[in-house]
Amino acid sequence: MPTHMTRKATRHVNQNEGLIFEKSSPGKAAWKLPPLDVPEVNTSTLLGSQERKDLGQMPEVSEIEIIRHFTRLSTWNYAIDLGMYPLGSCTMKYNPRVNEVVSRLEGIANGHPYQPEKISQGALRIIKTLSDCLLEITGMDAITLQPAAGAHGEFTGLLMVRAHHESKGSPRKKVLIPDSAHGTNPATAAMVGYAVENLKSNAKGMVDIPSLQAQMNEDVAALMLTNPNTLGVFEQEIHKVADILHAKGGLLYMDGANMNALVGKVRPGDFGVDVMHLNLHKTFSTPHGGGGPGSGPVAVRRALEPFLPKPVPVSKPDGTLAFDYDRPQSVGRVRSFYGNSGMFIRALAYILANGPDGLRQTTEDAVLNANYIRKALEGIFDLPYSSPSMHEVVLSDKVQAKKGARTMDIAKRLIDYGFHPYTTAFPLIVPGAMMIEPTESESKEELDLFIEAMKSIAEEVHEDAEVVKTAPHSTRVTRLDETAAARKPILRWKPESQEPTAKSQ
Amino acid sequence: MSYPTDFKYTKEHEWIKPDGGNATIGITHYAQESLGDIVFVDLPKPGAELTAGKTFGSVESVKAVSDLYAPASGTVTEVNGDLTTAPEKINQDAHGAWMLKMKLKNPGELNALLSSADYEKFVAEQGGH
Amino acid sequence: MRYLPKSPADRTAMLKDIGVATIDDLFAPIPAEYRLNRDLKVPRQMAESEIVDWFRERSRENGENHASFLGAGAYNHYRPVIIDSLISRGEFLTAYTPYQAEISQGTLQSIFEFQSMICELTGMEVANASMYDGSTAAAEAVMMAVRLTGRRSVAVARSVHPEYREVLATYAFHQGMPLATLPFADNGGLDLRSLEDAITTDTACLLVQSPNFFGVLEDVEALAEIAHRKGAMLVVSIAEAVSLGIVEPPRQADVIAMEAQSFGVPLTFGGPYCGVIATREAYVRQMPGRLVGQTTDRSGKRGFVLTLATREQHIRREKATSNICTNQALIALMANIFMTIYGKVGLKELARHNLAKAVYAIEQFGKHANVLFAGTPRFNEFVIQTSEDPYSINSRLLGHKIVGGLPLKKFYPELGNASLWCCTETSTRSMIDTAVGLVAESERSMNGTREENVEEVTR
Structure with a gap:
């Protein structure tokens, strides 16, 4: 079926595997507890009517079956470890393995969040060292590591914005958000009780300064800006943006999703940002893990420090570290304990492995890679905004759509060539967007293969779009019926709910 | 596609079929086509008050949500329960798959809406997007 | 730098292809006055062995080899070794959200199994793919009840984990939602007499934890009866998931907000953990977080996809059920493997x-x-x-x-x-x-x- 050859990928056998419930049978077990060294208990007497008698359809399987089950499932996934994963705005970079090793060291992995501070100095030192590094990288004055992910960081940051304005008399009413923003931005503003007002982008894909000037007033609490923005374009008039906001008492919130373009080259604190979040799972290499965990530290200017979530780590006169809970102006807690500590360890290990020179080189390579792809593909694919690209480039399917192949079709065809697709249909201001973020982790050889694949797909669209429109052709399942999934949702396994029409795998 | 001449239409792509002081409403063939496969319809309960031009519910495809705007003001008297379990009926026959019936507050409001000819013309102009 | 796969010659060749003289030309869009013309003041580049040594030192400062009687929302259960063997596979560890179903069936099927087992254990009909942790899951479950009932205020048992209550207070405060805290009785459970008066026609839900912060099982049946009689929902938080092996799940609850850390997730000083929300099918469209559903491909073969995404921020933006995007997928996989083992x-x-x-x-x-x-x-x-x-x-x-x-x-x-x-x-x-x-x-x-x-x- 495929008309063009791919140098990167080849088909190989993978194993079929049903649901774990389908392998279960009574009497199989993958567990063994040591003999009970205390007296047996009568659970009926102890728990009365609250005693649970039966665990229903929970599986009963052996250890080797579990190993094979999950190993087989794993082979159905694409991953960074297999190749380029140019998912724009997700920063799919290499996840160093030393990070995993150090996060599993006994005292670190088994550290209980409530163990006395005297024996928590290691964990506190990690929090402190990472905080110091992130403050230096962002050029900000104070930071919290408590938020569990980027969107959670946005929530925390906007709560602090709100608390800041409240301390001045009024929380204000709305948040300005560019039309190119991530969906989390407006969703977060709504959660914090702000109305969302859209801000137009100009022809260069940047904040339209006259519109901002017109829309800015004393009702505006903040502007949430991604920089570089979701087109991969650095907001060149960022200082004007900040000035316009600050003149009317507003704050500049920076979504740090694209920080991989800036580390070691420019610091948000130096260009007027008041509050920002970072994504440790993007810029600082903690694993994406199939969708998480993330970690979304929020860094702020000095004026906002009193509002940080509590507790805040502090150094004591004797040099030891502790948590300060006495923070009367704090916005409160946003998560139990101190955040996703395991991600702090990994992010810090990444920073230590890089040092100042490595961090700068990383940023330079990320920007170099995106521009290399842009140069090779512009002309073949439409480039809707010609402003210079930083760490990612946004193309569109305008040329290919005329033959009926849309961004999603081209993305699916990339799978056959051995690549994970780019981000499709985002940002919303670009119809048929193809958002490509290679990261620094790709060699020239891998980039060349990607470029070759994209060119080959463009040719296929020209010759016979059908092969692209029906892709992928090499995966264990073809395109799945999302409409049926949404109309009659099957969200859990039940012995009787097996679709009679569905063939077992 | 022909648009029934006894219906009135809005620029937000709803149709309304008047019947004295009552009316039946739904979304147009053009709307269902732009939305693609409809997977869910969120409608108000009988007794709800609708205000002309304001949202009263939404329709969803797999990756989009569109608000529904009331073509006229009034009180909901009946809701098409079939759409809860079979939203695909809207894709199959948008002008037959009615969403709700209502008692009109001011039947005169309908005069401001588009006729089938006007709507067809309007849709033709939209064609490019 | 050992993570970067380019030689100096590669970089030179690529710059040439792009048509610029130096790498700094690519940073020209950044106004010169903001560019950093010095090294970042972070520790110097370390060898892998030095990194391991540095963290070993931190590990030694962190209570290695202590026996612990701490629980309170973070539990020290034995972790079978195959959990880490399996989640360390790069195909799980280094994949992202399964947006492209055809090359993410491993992640998708495992989430489907996770959802199924959580339903089985909690007695609920649907469960999501994970939330950040037990505290945020509880707060989001309460917000869900607020949307479903159209009521504004919330009653919370004082025997709910104090930090969960703090998180809820943070979420509720800026939504202008009144919170009433209900005392515990002499038996350590929620004081039923206070409950009758506390639930008004404006109460969206009652939030309790069972086993509660003191380890005591709440009388969920009685609580549900009172809450439901007054038109409020019952949200039950479960912080110690292992209890579900022997304690009847709160089947009368409308929403269950769980912390699955007990299921094979290391303590790691408080996170990452694994929140989950489970509820009834009728409420699924107000549930936050990702959901995986079963469907078929073009040849009729069973497969799995992310579904009901219109609830989420990337589609509904400011009208979304929550702003959550990245969740705790890898941690949910740990819990999934743990549940499968036991x-x-x-x-x-x-x-x-x-x-x-x-x-x-x-x-x-x-x-x-x-x-x-x-x-x-x-x-x-x-x-x-x-x-x-x-x-x-x-x-x-x-x-x-x-x-x-x-x-x-x-x-x-x-x-x-x-x-x-x-x-x-x-x-x-x-x-x-x-x-x-x-x-x-x-x-x-x-x-x-x-x-x-x-x-x-x-x-």
Whole structure:
């Protein structure tokens, strides 16, 4: 079926595997507890009517079956470890393995969040060292590591914005958000009780300064800006943006999703940002893990420090570290304990492995890679905004759509060539967007293969779009019926709910 | 596609079929086509008050949500329960798959809406997007 | 830099292809006055061996090799080794959200299994793919009840984890939602009499935790009856997931907000953990977070996709059910593997061991100290009240490499010298006996001192 050859990928056998419930049978077990060294208990007497008698359809399987089950499932996934994963705005970079090793060291992995501070100095030192590094990288004055992910960081940051304005008399009413923003931005503003007002982008894909000037007033609490923005374009008039906001008492919130373009080259604190979040799972290499965990530290200017979530780590006169809970102006807690500590360890290990020179080189390579792809593909694919690209480039399917192949079709065809697709249909201001973020982790050889694949797909669209429109052709399942999934949702396994029409795998 | 001449239409792509002081409403063939496969319809309960031009519910495809705007003001008297379990009926026959019936507050409001000819013309102009 | 796969020659060639002279030309869009023209002041580049050494040092400063009786929302259960073998596979570890279903079936099927097992264990009809943790899951579950009922205020039991309540207060405050905190009765459970009055026609839901912060099982059936009679929903938080092996799940609840850390997730100083929300099918469209559904491909083969995405921020933006995007997928996979390992029989046995250890410890401590709420059905945590300040007791225990229970003064000053202890299957009899012995010693000396003083006076 495929008309063009791919140098990167080849088909190989993978194993079929049903649901774990389908392998279960009574009497199989993958567990063994040591003999009970205390007296047996009568659970009926102890728990009365609250005693649970039966665990229903929970599986009963052996250890080797579990190993094979999950190993087989794993082979159905694409991953960074297999190749380029140019998912724009997700920063799919290499996840160093030393990070995993150090996060599993006994005292670190088994550290209980409530163990006395005297024996928590290691964990506190990690929090402190990472905080110091992130403050230096962002050029900000104070930071919290408590938020569990980027969107959670946005929530925390906007709560602090709100608390800041409240301390001045009024929380204000709305948040300005560019039309190119991530969906989390407006969703977060709504959660914090702000109305969302859209801000137009100009022809260069940047904040339209006259519109901002017109829309800015004393009702505006903040502007949430991604920089570089979701087109991969650095907001060149960022200082004007900040000035316009600050003149009317507003704050500049920076979504740090694209920080991989800036580390070691420019610091948000130096260009007027008041509050920002970072994504440790993007810029600082903690694993994406199939969708998480993330970690979304929020860094702020000095004026906002009193509002940080509590507790805040502090150094004591004797040099030891502790948590300060006495923070009367704090916005409160946003998560139990101190955040996703395991991600702090990994992010810090990444920073230590890089040092100042490595961090700068990383940023330079990320920007170099995106521009290399842009140069090779512009002309073949439409480039809707010609402003210079930083760490990612946004193309569109305008040329290919005329033959009926849309961004999603081209993305699916990339799978056959051995690549994970780019981000499709985002940002919303670009119809048929193809958002490509290679990261620094790709060699020239891998980039060349990607470029070759994209060119080959463009040719296929020209010759016979059908092969692209029906892709992928090499995966264990073809395109799945999302409409049926949404109309009659099957969200859990039940012995009787097996679709009679569905063939077992 | 022909648009029934006894219906009135809005620029937000709803149709309304008047019947004295009552009316039946739904979304147009053009709307269902732009939305693609409809997977869910969120409608108000009988007794709800609708205000002309304001949202009263939404329709969803797999990756989009569109608000529904009331073509006229009034009180909901009946809701098409079939759409809860079979939203695909809207894709199959948008002008037959009615969403709700209502008692009109001011039947005169309908005069401001588009006729089938006007709507067809309007849709033709939209064609490019 | 060892993570970067380019030679200097590669970089030169690429710059040439792009048509620029130096890398700094690509940074020209950044106004010159903001560019950083110096090295970042972060530690110098380290060798891998140095990094390992640095963290080993931190590990040693962090209570290595201590026996611990801490629970309170973070539990020390044994983690079968195959959990880490499996989640370390790059195909799980280094993939992202399964947006492209055709090359993400591994992640998708495993999430589907996770959702199925959570439903089975909680008695609910649908469960999501994970939330950040138990505290945010509880807060989001409450927001869900607010949307579903159209009511504004919330009643929360004081016996819910204090930090969960703090998180809820943060979420609720800026939504302008009034929070009423309800006291616990003498048996450690929610005071039912106060509940009747507390639930008004504006109460969206009642939030309780069971087993609650003191380890006590709440009378969920009675709570549900009262809440439902007044048109409010019942949201139940479960912080100790292993309890589900032996404790009847809160089937009468409308929403369950769970913390699955107990299912094979390392403590790691408080996270990453794994929140989950489970509920009834009728409420699924108000549920936050990702969902995986079963469907078929073009040839009729079974497959899995992310579904009902119109609830989420990337589509509904400011009208979304939540702003959550990245969740705790890898941690959910740990929990998934743990649930699969223990399964139908093992989870029950595991829970029974936990209960037996706690019962033994309660009996032993009870000989020397006051055990609060002793008669109420509970799982693996209990509160003891001592004469001596629990911080002093803990300092002494620490000298024996034992971490004692959590002093409760900070959260419940009215309980005096109380501390919350937890036993799991990892608590050995000798470890319990040693801790009891040390507490007994201090109690004897405290009481002894008092008696001596009395004697002195009388003499």
